[in-house]
Amino acid sequence: MKKIGFIDYFLDEWHAEKYPGWIDKASSGRMQVAYAYGKTNLDGKLSNAEWSQRKGIQLLDSIEEVVEQSDYLVVLSPDHPEYHEELAQLALQSGKPTYIDKTFAPDRAAALRMFELAEKHRTPMYSTSALRFAAEYAGIEKQGIESIISLGPGMFANYAIHQVEPIVSLMGTDVRRVMWVGTDQTPALLIGYGDGRQAIFHQYGWECPFSMALYYDGGASKFLKIESDFFGAFIENLVGFFESGKPPVSQEETIVIATILEVGMKAAKTPYQWLQLP
Numbered sequence: 150m151k152k153i154g155f156i157d158y159f160l161d162e163w164h165a166e167k168y169p170g171w172i173d174k175a176s177s178g179r180m181q182v183a184y185a186y187g188k189t190n191l192d193g194k195l196s197n198a199e200w201s202q203r204k205g206i207q208l209l210d211s212i213e214e215v216v217e218q219s220d221y222l223v224v225l226s227p228d229h230p231e232y233h234e235e236l237a238q239l240a241l242q243s244g245k246p247t248y249i250d251k252t253f254a255p256d257r258a259a260a261l262r263m264f265e266l267a268e269k270h271r272t273p274m275y276s277t278s279a280l281r282f283a284a285e286y287a288g289i290e291k292q293g294i295e296s297i298i299s300l301g302p303g304m305f306a307n308y309a310i311h312q313v314e315p316i317v318s319l320m321g322t323d324v325r326r327v328m329w330v331g332t333d334q335t336p337a338l339l340i341g342y343g344d345g346r347q348a349i350f351h352q353y354g355w356e357c358p359f360s361m362a363l364y365y366d367g368g369a370s371k372f373l374k375i376e377s378d379f380f381g382a383f384i385e386n387l388v389g390f391f392e393s394g395k396p397p398v399s400q401e402e403t404i405v406i407a408t409i410l411e412v413g414m415k416a417a418k419t420p421y422q423w424l425q426l427p
Contacts, residue, residue: 150178150180151179151180151181151220151391152180152181152182152183152218152219153172153181153183153184153219153220153221153223153391154183154184154186154209154216154219154221154222154223155168155182155184155186155206155215155225156185156212156216156223156224156225156240157236158187158188158189158225158226158229158236159187159188159190159194159197160185160187160195160197160201160208161191161194161195161196161197161199161200162194162228164227165185165200165225167380168182168223168225168384169181169182169204169206171380171381171384172384175384175385176388179388180221180388180391182206182223183207183219184206184207184214184215184218184219185207185215186210186212187200188232212239213239216240216243216245219245220245220391221245221246221247221248221391222240222243222245222247223250224237224240224247224248224249227250227252228307230251230252230254230255233249233250233253233259233263234254234259234262234263237249238266240272241266241267241270241272241274242266242270242272243270243272244270244271244272245272246272246273246274246390246391246394247267247273248276248387248390248391249274249275249276251277251278251310251314252307252310252407252410253276253403253406254407255411256407256411257404257407257408257411257427259407260403260407260408261404273390273395273396275390275397275403276403277314277383277397277398277403278310278311278315279379279380279382280311280312280314280315280375280379281314281315281379282379282382282383283315283377284378284382285373285376286315286318286319289319289371290365291320291321293365293367294319294320294346294365294366295364295365296346296348296363296364297316297319297349297361297362297363298348298349298350298351298361298362299312299315299316299348299349299350299351299359299361299362300312300350300351300352300357300358300359300360301350301352301353301358301359301360302352302353302354302356302357302358302359303352303355304336305336305338305352305413305414305417306414308352309336309350309352309413312350312352312359313340313350313406313409315361316340316348316350317402318402319363320342321342322401322402322405323342323343324340324341324342324405325342325343325425325426326424326425326426327339327341327409327412327413327424327426328416328423328424329413329416329417329419329421329422330349330420330421331351331352331420334354335351335352335353335354336351336352337350337351337352338350338409338413338416341423358374358375358376359375360372360373360375361373361375405426409426
Protein backbone atom coordinates (compact mmCIF):
# COMPACT_ATOMS: atom_id res chain seq x y z
CA MET A 150 0.00 0.00 0.00
CA LYS A 151 1.26 3.46 -0.94
CA LYS A 152 0.98 6.24 1.62
CA ILE A 153 -0.25 9.74 0.81
CA GLY A 154 0.55 12.82 2.86
CA PHE A 155 -1.72 15.86 3.13
CA ILE A 156 -0.21 19.32 3.58
CA ASP A 157 -2.85 21.93 4.37
CA TYR A 158 -3.42 25.40 5.75
CA PHE A 159 -5.95 23.85 8.15
CA LEU A 160 -7.35 20.33 7.94
CA ASP A 161 -11.03 20.72 8.82
CA GLU A 162 -12.11 21.60 5.28
CA TRP A 163 -14.23 19.84 2.64
CA HIS A 164 -11.47 18.55 0.35
CA ALA A 165 -9.41 17.07 3.19
CA GLU A 166 -12.59 15.52 4.56
CA LYS A 167 -13.64 13.83 1.31
CA TYR A 168 -10.43 12.92 -0.52
CA PRO A 169 -9.22 10.10 1.79
CA GLY A 170 -12.31 7.93 1.31
CA TRP A 171 -12.53 8.68 -2.39
CA ILE A 172 -8.85 7.84 -2.95
CA ASP A 173 -9.14 4.59 -1.00
CA LYS A 174 -12.14 3.56 -3.11
CA ALA A 175 -10.71 4.66 -6.46
CA SER A 176 -7.42 2.85 -5.79
CA SER A 177 -9.12 -0.28 -4.42
CA GLY A 178 -7.13 0.19 -1.25
CA ARG A 179 -3.76 0.48 -2.98
CA MET A 180 -3.37 4.03 -1.66
CA GLN A 181 -4.23 5.51 1.70
CA VAL A 182 -3.98 8.97 3.19
CA ALA A 183 -1.74 8.15 6.12
CA TYR A 184 -0.18 11.46 7.21
CA ALA A 185 -1.25 15.07 7.51
CA TYR A 186 0.07 18.47 8.50
CA GLY A 187 -1.90 21.65 9.14
CA LYS A 188 -0.24 25.04 9.37
CA THR A 189 -2.79 26.53 11.74
CA ASN A 190 -6.01 25.98 13.67
CA LEU A 191 -9.03 28.15 12.92
CA ASP A 192 -11.72 29.28 15.34
CA GLY A 193 -14.97 27.49 14.65
CA LYS A 194 -13.22 24.51 13.05
CA LEU A 195 -11.92 21.27 14.52
CA SER A 196 -8.31 21.60 15.53
CA ASN A 197 -5.85 19.75 13.33
CA ALA A 198 -5.32 17.24 16.16
CA GLU A 199 -9.08 16.67 16.58
CA TRP A 200 -9.59 16.30 12.83
CA SER A 201 -6.74 13.81 12.49
CA GLN A 202 -7.90 11.73 15.42
CA ARG A 203 -11.44 11.59 14.03
CA LYS A 204 -10.20 10.61 10.55
CA GLY A 205 -7.66 8.06 11.77
CA ILE A 206 -4.84 9.90 9.98
CA GLN A 207 -1.53 10.50 11.73
CA LEU A 208 -0.87 14.19 12.37
CA LEU A 209 2.79 15.04 11.98
CA ASP A 210 4.59 18.04 13.46
CA SER A 211 6.19 19.32 10.27
CA ILE A 212 5.96 19.38 6.52
CA GLU A 213 9.40 17.77 6.46
CA GLU A 214 8.04 14.67 8.21
CA VAL A 215 5.07 14.39 5.85
CA VAL A 216 7.31 14.66 2.79
CA GLU A 217 9.81 12.16 4.16
CA GLN A 218 7.28 9.49 5.18
CA SER A 219 4.86 9.72 2.23
CA ASP A 220 5.04 8.12 -1.21
CA TYR A 221 2.78 10.77 -2.76
CA LEU A 222 1.89 14.30 -1.68
CA VAL A 223 -1.23 16.45 -1.83
CA VAL A 224 -1.01 20.15 -1.05
CA LEU A 225 -4.55 21.23 -0.20
CA SER A 226 -5.59 24.70 1.07
CA PRO A 227 -8.26 24.93 -1.67
CA ASP A 228 -9.67 28.26 -0.50
CA HIS A 229 -6.33 29.83 0.43
CA PRO A 230 -4.05 29.52 -2.62
CA GLU A 231 -1.87 32.31 -1.27
CA TYR A 232 -0.32 29.62 0.97
CA HIS A 233 0.34 27.09 -1.80
CA GLU A 234 3.85 28.21 -2.62
CA GLU A 235 4.91 28.12 1.04
CA LEU A 236 3.22 24.80 1.75
CA ALA A 237 4.55 23.17 -1.42
CA GLN A 238 8.23 24.14 -1.14
CA LEU A 239 9.53 20.87 0.28
CA ALA A 240 7.12 18.71 -1.68
CA LEU A 241 8.30 20.25 -4.95
CA GLN A 242 11.90 19.46 -4.02
CA SER A 243 11.13 15.86 -3.10
CA GLY A 244 10.93 14.18 -6.50
CA LYS A 245 7.69 12.54 -5.32
CA PRO A 246 4.47 12.93 -7.35
CA THR A 247 2.71 16.00 -5.97
CA TYR A 248 -0.78 17.34 -6.59
CA ILE A 249 -1.55 20.97 -5.68
CA ASP A 250 -5.24 21.67 -5.18
CA LYS A 251 -7.15 24.42 -6.92
CA THR A 252 -6.65 27.34 -7.25
CA PHE A 253 -3.00 26.63 -8.14
CA ALA A 254 -1.48 30.06 -7.56
CA PRO A 255 -2.66 33.57 -6.68
CA ASP A 256 -0.69 35.02 -9.61
CA ARG A 257 1.41 34.16 -12.64
CA ALA A 258 4.73 34.82 -10.89
CA ALA A 259 4.02 32.29 -8.14
CA ALA A 260 2.85 29.74 -10.72
CA LEU A 261 6.10 30.10 -12.66
CA ARG A 262 8.21 29.79 -9.51
CA MET A 263 6.48 26.59 -8.43
CA PHE A 264 6.87 24.96 -11.83
CA GLU A 265 10.52 26.00 -11.99
CA LEU A 266 11.18 24.49 -8.56
CA ALA A 267 9.45 21.23 -9.51
CA GLU A 268 11.38 21.01 -12.78
CA LYS A 269 14.69 21.69 -11.03
CA HIS A 270 14.12 18.75 -8.69
CA ARG A 271 12.36 16.55 -11.27
CA THR A 272 9.19 16.43 -9.21
CA PRO A 273 6.08 15.38 -11.15
CA MET A 274 3.45 17.97 -10.31
CA TYR A 275 0.13 19.30 -11.54
CA SER A 276 -2.94 21.21 -10.45
CA THR A 277 -6.48 21.29 -11.80
CA SER A 278 -10.10 22.04 -11.20
CA ALA A 279 -12.11 18.85 -10.85
CA LEU A 280 -14.51 20.30 -13.46
CA ARG A 281 -11.93 19.59 -16.17
CA PHE A 282 -12.81 15.91 -15.88
CA ALA A 283 -16.60 16.22 -16.11
CA ALA A 284 -17.94 13.54 -18.45
CA GLU A 285 -19.89 16.15 -20.40
CA TYR A 286 -16.63 17.67 -21.69
CA ALA A 287 -15.22 14.32 -22.81
CA GLY A 288 -15.37 13.87 -26.56
CA ILE A 289 -16.31 17.49 -27.24
CA GLU A 290 -14.90 18.56 -30.60
CA LYS A 291 -12.40 21.33 -29.86
CA GLN A 292 -11.58 22.24 -33.44
CA GLY A 293 -13.62 25.18 -34.67
CA ILE A 294 -14.97 26.46 -31.33
CA GLU A 295 -15.57 30.15 -31.99
CA SER A 296 -17.29 31.21 -28.79
CA ILE A 297 -18.25 29.88 -25.36
CA ILE A 298 -20.69 31.14 -22.76
CA SER A 299 -20.23 29.47 -19.37
CA LEU A 300 -22.34 29.68 -16.21
CA GLY A 301 -21.70 28.50 -12.69
CA PRO A 302 -21.94 29.17 -8.96
CA GLY A 303 -19.69 30.75 -6.38
CA MET A 304 -17.61 33.88 -6.24
CA PHE A 305 -14.56 34.82 -8.26
CA ALA A 306 -11.79 34.28 -5.71
CA ASN A 307 -12.26 30.54 -5.23
CA TYR A 308 -14.75 29.38 -7.89
CA ALA A 309 -13.78 31.18 -11.10
CA ILE A 310 -11.19 28.42 -11.62
CA HIS A 311 -14.01 25.92 -12.23
CA GLN A 312 -15.09 27.79 -15.37
CA VAL A 313 -11.74 29.11 -16.58
CA GLU A 314 -10.18 25.63 -16.52
CA PRO A 315 -12.72 24.01 -18.90
CA ILE A 316 -12.65 27.06 -21.17
CA VAL A 317 -8.86 26.88 -21.57
CA SER A 318 -8.91 23.10 -21.93
CA LEU A 319 -11.41 23.44 -24.80
CA MET A 320 -10.23 26.63 -26.53
CA GLY A 321 -6.49 26.59 -25.89
CA THR A 322 -3.92 28.90 -24.36
CA ASP A 323 -3.63 31.79 -26.86
CA VAL A 324 -5.45 34.20 -24.53
CA ARG A 325 -4.46 37.82 -25.08
CA ARG A 326 -6.80 39.97 -22.99
CA VAL A 327 -9.68 39.97 -20.48
CA MET A 328 -12.49 42.39 -19.62
CA TRP A 329 -14.63 42.50 -16.49
CA VAL A 330 -18.33 42.74 -17.40
CA GLY A 331 -19.92 41.63 -14.13
CA THR A 332 -21.01 43.12 -10.83
CA ASP A 333 -19.82 42.65 -7.26
CA GLN A 334 -22.45 39.96 -6.70
CA THR A 335 -22.45 38.39 -10.17
CA PRO A 336 -18.86 38.26 -11.46
CA ALA A 337 -18.37 37.92 -15.20
CA LEU A 338 -15.20 37.93 -17.29
CA LEU A 339 -14.80 38.18 -21.06
CA ILE A 340 -11.76 36.29 -22.35
CA GLY A 341 -10.29 37.33 -25.70
CA TYR A 342 -8.12 35.08 -27.89
CA GLY A 343 -5.46 36.19 -30.34
CA ASP A 344 -7.47 35.12 -33.38
CA GLY A 345 -10.68 36.88 -32.33
CA ARG A 346 -12.38 33.95 -30.62
CA GLN A 347 -13.82 34.66 -27.22
CA ALA A 348 -15.33 33.10 -24.13
CA ILE A 349 -17.30 34.59 -21.28
CA PHE A 350 -18.18 33.15 -17.92
CA HIS A 351 -20.77 34.31 -15.40
CA GLN A 352 -21.14 33.42 -11.72
CA TYR A 353 -24.78 33.61 -10.68
CA GLY A 354 -24.84 32.33 -7.11
CA TRP A 355 -24.97 28.91 -5.50
CA GLU A 356 -28.24 27.88 -7.16
CA CYS A 357 -26.72 28.29 -10.64
CA PRO A 358 -25.49 24.93 -12.01
CA PHE A 359 -22.36 24.60 -14.11
CA SER A 360 -23.37 24.77 -17.76
CA MET A 361 -21.91 25.86 -21.08
CA ALA A 362 -23.00 26.86 -24.58
CA LEU A 363 -20.52 26.40 -27.43
CA TYR A 364 -20.73 27.90 -30.93
CA TYR A 365 -18.65 26.56 -33.84
CA ASP A 366 -17.39 28.47 -36.85
CA GLY A 367 -19.52 26.28 -39.12
CA GLY A 368 -22.71 27.37 -37.36
CA ALA A 369 -23.25 24.37 -35.10
CA SER A 370 -23.82 24.78 -31.40
CA LYS A 371 -23.95 22.65 -28.27
CA PHE A 372 -25.31 23.11 -24.79
CA LEU A 373 -23.92 21.24 -21.80
CA LYS A 374 -25.27 21.00 -18.26
CA ILE A 375 -22.70 19.45 -15.95
CA GLU A 376 -24.43 16.70 -14.01
CA SER A 377 -21.80 13.94 -13.95
CA ASP A 378 -19.64 12.91 -11.00
CA PHE A 379 -16.70 15.12 -11.92
CA PHE A 380 -15.07 14.72 -8.51
CA GLY A 381 -15.11 10.94 -8.94
CA ALA A 382 -13.49 11.29 -12.36
CA PHE A 383 -10.91 13.69 -10.93
CA ILE A 384 -9.96 11.30 -8.13
CA GLU A 385 -9.53 8.44 -10.61
CA ASN A 386 -7.26 10.75 -12.61
CA LEU A 387 -5.31 11.63 -9.47
CA VAL A 388 -4.74 7.96 -8.65
CA GLY A 389 -3.52 7.43 -12.21
CA PHE A 390 -1.10 10.32 -11.86
CA PHE A 391 0.35 8.92 -8.64
CA GLU A 392 0.85 5.54 -10.30
CA SER A 393 2.36 6.86 -13.54
CA GLY A 394 4.13 10.02 -12.40
CA LYS A 395 2.88 11.69 -15.57
CA PRO A 396 1.04 15.02 -15.05
CA PRO A 397 -2.27 14.93 -16.97
CA VAL A 398 -2.54 18.72 -17.31
CA SER A 399 0.01 20.75 -19.22
CA GLN A 400 2.13 23.33 -17.46
CA GLU A 401 1.27 25.84 -20.20
CA GLU A 402 -2.46 25.56 -19.53
CA THR A 403 -2.06 25.90 -15.77
CA ILE A 404 0.10 29.02 -16.11
CA VAL A 405 -2.36 30.64 -18.55
CA ILE A 406 -5.24 29.85 -16.18
CA ALA A 407 -3.38 31.45 -13.27
CA THR A 408 -2.66 34.49 -15.43
CA ILE A 409 -6.30 34.88 -16.48
CA LEU A 410 -7.41 34.75 -12.86
CA GLU A 411 -4.79 37.26 -11.74
CA VAL A 412 -5.54 39.76 -14.51
CA GLY A 413 -9.27 39.12 -14.06
CA MET A 414 -9.05 40.29 -10.45
CA LYS A 415 -7.39 43.48 -11.66
CA ALA A 416 -9.99 43.89 -14.40
CA ALA A 417 -12.73 43.98 -11.75
CA LYS A 418 -11.35 47.37 -10.72
CA THR A 419 -11.64 48.76 -14.27
CA PRO A 420 -14.85 47.30 -15.72
CA TYR A 421 -15.50 47.33 -19.48
CA GLN A 422 -11.85 47.89 -20.32
CA TRP A 423 -9.58 45.34 -21.92
CA LEU A 424 -6.53 44.35 -19.89
CA GLN A 425 -3.72 42.63 -21.76
CA LEU A 426 -2.15 39.42 -20.48
CA PRO A 427 1.63 39.39 -20.08
